[in-house]
Amino acid sequence: xxxxxxxxxxxxxxxxxxxxxxxxxxxxxxxxxxxxxxxxxxxxxxxxxxxxxxxxxxxxxxxxxxxxxxxxxxxxxxxxxxxxxxxxxxxxxxxxxxxxxxxxxxxxxxxxxxxxxxxxxxxxxxxxxxxxxxxxxxxxxxxxxxxxxxxxxxxxxxxxxxxxxxxxxxxxxxxxxxxxxxxxxxxxxxxxxxxxxxxxxxxxxxxxxxxxxxxxxxxxxxxxxxxxxxxxxxxxxxxxxxxxxxxxxxxxxxxxxxxxxxxxxxxxxxxxxxxxxxxxxxxxxxxxxxxxxxxxxxxxxxxxxxxxxxxxxxxxxxxxx
Amino acid sequence: xxxxxxxxxxxxxxxxxxxxxxxxxxxxxxxxxxxxxxxxxxxxxxxxxxxxxxxxxxxxxxxxxxxxxxxxxxxxxxxxxxxxxxxxxxxxxxxxxxxxxxxxxxxxxxxxxxxxxxxxxxxxxxxxxxxxxxxxxxxxxxxxxxxxxxxxxxxxxxxxxxxxxxxxxxxxxxxxxxxxxxxxxxxxxxxxxxxxxxxxxxxxxxxxxxxxxxxxxxxxxxxxxxxxxxxxxxxxxxxxxxxx
Numbered sequence: 001x002x003x004x005x006x007x008x009x010x011x012x013x014x015x016x017x018x019x020x021x022x023x024x025x026x027x028x029x030x031x032x033x034x035x036x037x038x039x040x041x042x043x044x045x046x047x048x049x050x051x052x053x054x055x056x057x058x059x060x061x062x063x064x065x066x067x068x069x070x071x072x073x074x075x076x077x078x079x080x081x082x083x084x085x086x087x088x089x090x091x092x093x094x095x096x097x098x099x100x101x102x103x104x105x106x107x108x109x110x111x112x113x114x115x116x117x118x119x120x121x122x123x124x125x126x127x128x129x130x131x132x133x134x135x136x137x138x139x140x141x142x143x144x145x146x147x148x149x150x151x152x153x154x155x156x157x158x159x160x161x162x163x164x165x166x167x168x169x170x171x172x173x174x175x176x177x178x179x180x181x182x183x184x185x186x187x188x189x190x191x192x193x194x195x196x197x198x199x200x201x202x203x204x205x206x207x208x209x210x211x212x213x214x215x216x217x218x219x220x221x222x223x224x225x226x227x228x229x230x231x232x233x234x235x236x237x238x239x240x241x242x243x244x245x246x247x248x249x250x251x252x253x254x255x256x257x258x259x260x261x262x263x264x265x266x267x268x269x270x271x272x273x274x275x276x277x278x279x280x281x282x283x284x285x286x287x288x289x290x291x292x293x294x295x296x297x298x299x300x301x302x303x304x305x306x307x308x309x310x311x312x313x314x315x316x317x318x319x320x321x
Numbered sequence: 322x323x324x325x326x327x328x329x330x331x332x333x334x335x336x337x338x339x340x341x342x343x344x345x346x347x348x349x350x351x352x353x354x355x356x357x358x359x360x361x362x363x364x365x366x367x368x369x370x371x372x373x374x375x376x377x378x379x380x381x382x383x384x385x386x387x388x389x390x391x392x393x394x395x396x397x398x399x400x401x402x403x404x405x406x407x408x409x410x411x412x413x414x415x416x417x418x419x420x421x422x423x424x425x426x427x428x429x430x431x432x433x434x435x436x437x438x439x440x441x442x443x444x445x446x447x448x449x450x451x452x453x454x455x456x457x458x459x460x461x462x463x464x465x466x467x468x469x470x471x472x473x474x475x476x477x478x479x480x481x482x483x484x485x486x487x488x489x490x491x492x493x494x495x496x497x498x499x500x501x502x503x504x505x506x507x508x509x510x511x512x513x514x515x516x517x518x519x520x521x522x523x524x525x526x527x528x529x530x531x532x533x534x535x536x537x538x539x540x541x542x543x544x545x546x547x548x549x550x551x552x553x554x555x556x557x558x559x560x561x562x563x564x565x
Contacts, residue, residue, distance in 0.1 A: 027561040035560060037552040038467050039475040039512040066472040068556045083559045085470025086357060114376035114439035163437055271562035313564055
């Protein structure tokens, strides 16, 4: 069993256990015996036609799981939804990655996939916003856009026939991320939603929940479409931007970043799937209880968050009924 | 060779076990935070930690395989794992051999064709050595691979058995292991009912060998049951904690 590596006192241990028991009782109603481990037989009606999906294999006419997870059935399709694993990309996903290599006309990004993803120079908007052919000069200036170890946000474009993954960044909202923290959590904890970019206005923070489990918490930056700006205007704009870059991040902003980042860390160690609302709630819980930022990673706050989550889910369950 | 009594007239072994009794098993998943999958596996006083990284980008381009994943394994023994603290050079014969054995057994069960052009790294380290480190390493690696969500045909489990004082003994500890008698290490795929690993030191008559191996296979099956229990509990935990 996955143990939390926290120094818990006796009472904290009991409280945490009780919270987890509550969570278990809330979820067990839906599917109690759908969990399978490697090499478990999946019960299917062999008379009906069925399609075997991911995480399953055929063994002597039996359907057998190849990963640990939960059996899902959609019409004829039977597949196992794995839990802890590296990221499996889908076209259109928003991901956050780190540049590992600048190569010919492309950057290679680590996005927690089984290979590096490729971001072509031609599939991203130039920082000046001008649409044109990429010249040899652009290629030489690639390090001016992204360097090694830069954190970049992009969208999954397609799979090449050889299995490699292509990304694109064709909008102002994608691109280099600065002044913030990158967190790496398990991808199954990030829910798929319409919105992965969040602007937490009360903190002045941008939160990007990458589908690959990379989460960006950074200072809010105004995205403006420089396509609309005049050429003359844009040069002034870039000057202003540069000036802005030089000024340091205020202390309050840095504290906000750390508080949100720690909230995400706590939720991830407890294994709760997260969305912006839950993160904001956790941050508010910590600030309302006047818990120091560094104390958020202590055992007491973990227990509090677990109890709170148990309560929240039971309320949600009641509302649904 | 001095005549040590490994099985007492009452039918008890040196550590108080019966001949067909295994040591206590304990497993814990998720012990290395940064790894994609990790586990600690204990068989009595033998304790092994395993960490799995990957499938990830191949580090050495020349090793890239186009149609399936590259599996690598590194076995090491902590300096403090044995009774006498020895500084062992990295990559000695013994550890290279065990690395190879573990790699081959794990490669046999991983569905490598699903992860082309990638590499999977398995690191196992012995924290406490008390006989049967090879088996414990394989069991720990299986758990870590399952935790990393790597698709596998079946879990691999391993157990050793020996033959001392004309009795087959299951799961030898260090004293029994160093007695110089035959020592059979078996690794099986319990669901497919296939043997993936079979090693033996010293000689045994065929009819006794069958007996000893049968005993080791029984041991493997018992370990498989335990490992599946642990995995199922872990999956359930992850699922209900995750919520909707």
